[in-house]
Amino acid sequence: MTFKEARAGAGLSQIVAGERLGISNTTISMWETEKSLPRADLLPKIAALYNCTIEELLGSVDTDAA
Numbered sequence: 023m024t025f026k027e028a029r030a031g032a033g034l035s036q037i038v039a040g041e042r043l044g045i046s047n048t049t050i051s052m053w054e055t056e057k058s059l060p061r062a063d064l065l066p067k068i069a070a071l072y073n074c075t076i077e078e079l080l081g082s083v084d085t086d087a088a
Contacts, residue, residue: 023074025079043068
């Protein structure tokens with residue numbers, strides 16, 4: 023899952039997500055275009071806002087695991 027997919031799946035615009043996280047929508051855009059990554063301390067807040075796990079945000083979920 024990409025940051026954009028997670029945000030869109032939560033039904034949030036970049037502006038609303040940025041407001042709720044206390045950052046600019048430009049920062050959200052940079053994550054979504056992979057020009058930068060969020061600070062580690064923001065990952066739990068992003069995951070909670072987007073209703074997913076940190077692992078899903080970072081693309082490290084193994085969907086084939088038994």
